[in-house]
Amino acid sequence: MDYFTPTRLQDALTALGSGAPSIIAGGTDWYPVQGEKSIRCDMLDITRIEGLRCISRDAQGLRIGAASTWTDIIKADLPPAFKGLKTAAREVGSVQIQNAGTIAGNLCNASPAADGVPPLLTLNAQVELESSNGIRVLPLSDFITGVRQIARKADELVTAILIPDLSETRRSSFVKLGARKYLVISIAMVAVTCEVTDGVLSDVHIAVGSCSPVAQRLTGLEAALEGLRVSDVETVIAKADLSRLSPIDDVRGSGEYRFDVVASLIKRVLEEAAHE
């Protein structure tokens, strides 16, 4: 196969059925791990497949084609529920990374610190996979199964991220904690979407990244926040059950620290979303 740049999806799927190439789009996660040796492996480049770089809306919701870049997300006209996702997009690496890197690639790379995962979890995002045998759709939480592990079968291609239709009133926010301003891998991240009516929260979604092998929704806390006034969330957050998180010690921070700051981050993000 060498290096294949199909323009038709069907050709890409056929190629996947007969080989196991590295699939690349922006290459922003793929090239850094290749080291210094010259690269000779089989590659499937999806960036020129017709229709794959496209953000569109229909009755079912929003469809982010798999070749859509972070910059495409930033520039897209999206409702307030996507403000958190846009914030995350602006904080991915740098402009250079945002211009090349794709949000679908971010999911497929399945880093615990993937910037796209927490906001997409709070949007109930789904991942569309296609092979010559057909299409299947998985909830994002089922798609990423572990550190650098995803549920994609060898003959499948991620073709889109699907976000079910959301109310125009849904609000969102995102925060990434790192040790410098740009080009930084997060120590912890929190994304929130929620409805706020007369200062009262409902249908709150909260996801935390970089604090477990895969970013997690905090469903217990979400339920506890239902019907609360925004001004009253602090004690509930302080008592939240964070046992789904299992942060580790690494060069960016200690596990203890991550546990410690998550509550502060949640409170801030929630307040920011609510006060928009």
Next chain:
Amino acid sequence: MNKSSQIEFTLNGRAVQSTSARQTRLSVVLREELGAKDVKIGCNAGDCGACTVLIDGAPVCACLTSNAQAAGRNVQTLQGVAPDILADLQKSFTAHQAAQCGICTPAMIVSAAALLAENPKPNSEQVQDALGGVLCRCTGYRKIIHAVVAVGENQSVIAAKGSVGDPIARLDALPKVDGTELFGDDVAPVGALVALVIRSPFPRAAFEFGDLDSVRAIEGIEAVLTAQDVPGVNLFGTIPGFIDQPMFSETETRFKGEAVAAIIGDADVISSYDITDFAINWTELPSVQDVSEAQNSNVAQIHEGHDNNVMCGGFVAHSDIDAGLADADIVLSAEFETSFVEHAYIEPEAGFAEMVDGRVHLHVCTQAPVMNQEALAGLLALENNDIRIVPTAVGGGFGSKLDLTVHPYLALGAMVTGRPVRMAYSRVESMATSTKRHPGRITIKGGVRKDGRLTGLRFDGDFNTGAYASWGPTVANRVPLHASGPYSIPNYRAQSKGIYTNCPPAGAFRGFGVPQSAIAQETLFDELAAAIGMDALDFRMLNALDNGVATVSGQVFEQGVGVKACLEALREAWVAEQLECRTFNDIEGHLKRGVGLAAGWYGCGNTSMANPSTIKCGLRSDGTLVLHQGAVDIGQGSNTVITQIFAQAFGVRPDQVSIVGPDTDITPDAGKTSASRQTFVTGNAAKLSAESLRRQVLELVNAAEDAEIILGNTVITLSGGHSIDLARMDTGADGYVMRAVASYDPPTAPLDENGQGVPYAQFGYAAHLAVVEVDTQLGTIKPLRFVAAHDVGQAINPLLVEGQVQGGVAQGLGMALMEEFIPGRTENLHDYLIPTIGDVPPIETLIIEEPDAHGPYGAKGLGEHALIPTAPAILNAVHFATGVRLRHVPALPHRVRAALKEAGYA
């Protein structure tokens, strides 16, 4: 399948074809196949942005882009950016000193051009967002921000002729802003062989080679080199008595990344070679990486003759420290810990070597060509004259490019194969094997009387020098001489030790251990001032050195001690910021602001050791005035500053001086670019050399001493009606009708066993003020403002002074807040963090000029001084904000938060 043999795209407006593999990184295609050397490679991981190009107008990292992805696209490097925007940016970058070493400049300009195409009048924040993906290690970014913002504004041009004191643009700016500057990896001839070094995968390991002949038999591999192939003594280093590092380890490696062999071969063979195929068997051995553990007798002894792994020590004492501390009303002590710091220049080590007429010519990025020549001569059993070193442009150095890196592999490779050999370290290889700043484990104890007078200071520091000495002995010697800070200490005892461990060698890094000791000393002084209820600035002023007051080594300067002037210059900001911070902190919340001070000093030139510089100059018959400028410009500006001094002394403008060198064949030894010595030492040599040549000119026609010299085509005209017809004079073999050579060596004297004596002919002085905002819930520290006062004696070029200061502050900020090299774990630029363009706040530079008797026109050195006070000023500001003392740098958020919680913060 749409495979075709060629990739076609538009590069800088012209159609090009690439026959490289479609998977190949576009950065490699652009540089190696299409000759676009204005694209720089710093990391191959998207972490530094140096390879930024525009694809259909959008900035991307060429190292993360496949060749195939360029097909049919419009690719622009710096040289293809829209001409009007490019010209504006080049003019502005030059006028603002936004390019220092220049390695990041093409990427900065390309990124800025993309921004300006969309937004012709960006503000600072928009510039930061647009340039956030490009790292710079020299400038501190502020001048880059100003340069881009200024493109959208009316630019004022500095009209100055370049006299000493004039803020002229650097004379070598043009190649840096037009992409033609050639760095270490830009100069190898097409078809050069490539060297690949085989390195230890363990901190300590024994090894046995397998069948190396089987490697040699691979087609395209020309040589496999090991210790057996080293013709001379298989050891190199920098300090006599501590030459302890082998070019190739012989039986046992002492750090992860140590070289054991090198393969020399055709570029395509080397780039496809899998080093795990190399015929070698490794056996990991127990290692020691902590300085305290290393001093136990039951751990590995890393070098013979160095019991308990003590490499060497330094000691300075006077009067009676015990009596001094007993005399104090308050005695405080504290312990501090600092980390390995990586130089993180954006240009990895690179160069090429070739044999020319039986001699080795080495083109390499280096700070110390003559020292390199001498070290190579020992390894290769050659005379110095058998080796020619031609420094390329250097993409940042900061101390680490003093040592041999790629040099011996290139030189021996060329000698053995007879063909040109090139090599560029990968980022990981660079970070794993280059020298680092020494981590310090410091105990400090100081006493003060209620009236604010210091009574004594005791300092003990262990410094992790890694597996080999490098400049460790210099750190051990300098630290006790500087650990007092620029203060009068009545009773003093300071001791340092360099400890061998199985870590990468720690060596020279801007400040040689003094930034570490300053953290301990300046923090302790803040605590002592607070303990007696005295203002931190008043306390420092009261105890600061002055003319006629002895330093801790008993040296008395009758003039030129400018630390009080530096401190006093901060008073206005100090008073205002305390008020502002207190007002801010009155509001309940998790954000707290603080302001902190610190002072610093640094002795310019080698410690009690000769370190002469020699400058040669000549006049050609056509009237060209030539300066043989051997002081390597690694971005700091010696090409400009030395020329300004030279021109002033000769009596012409800098733009009338033609510079040659550095090149060991044509420039006399101007010493190393290190120890803040070039402006001072080489500047003096340039002044003497110019004065000598000027005298010859004047004497020819018996002109008055103050005669004006006008250089013309083949004729010199002098005021007073004289003229000299150069064309009628005899031209020597060197091409000159007149010439001069002059040397300068700073007057110093040896130190006695208590470190008393005359270690330096001059010190430079500094004081910094930092304002920070601490998020007490997250433990993050955000610097908001710096004011940096520097006594430089005489600013030869204030614009370049600002550049040095701002770059130093940024490195001090990094050391304080984020930089921690952990061997084997942070050998890349995404796990090892240096400040980005969004992390450095505005920096005001206050230039203090307290002339020095020895400096050229009164000038003092500056390079190292710029970062010494920064980290302690930040830590003191954090204390102002929170009441918490941080004693472990970098103050990463988890460390800060832990300290805040311990102090009771929720």
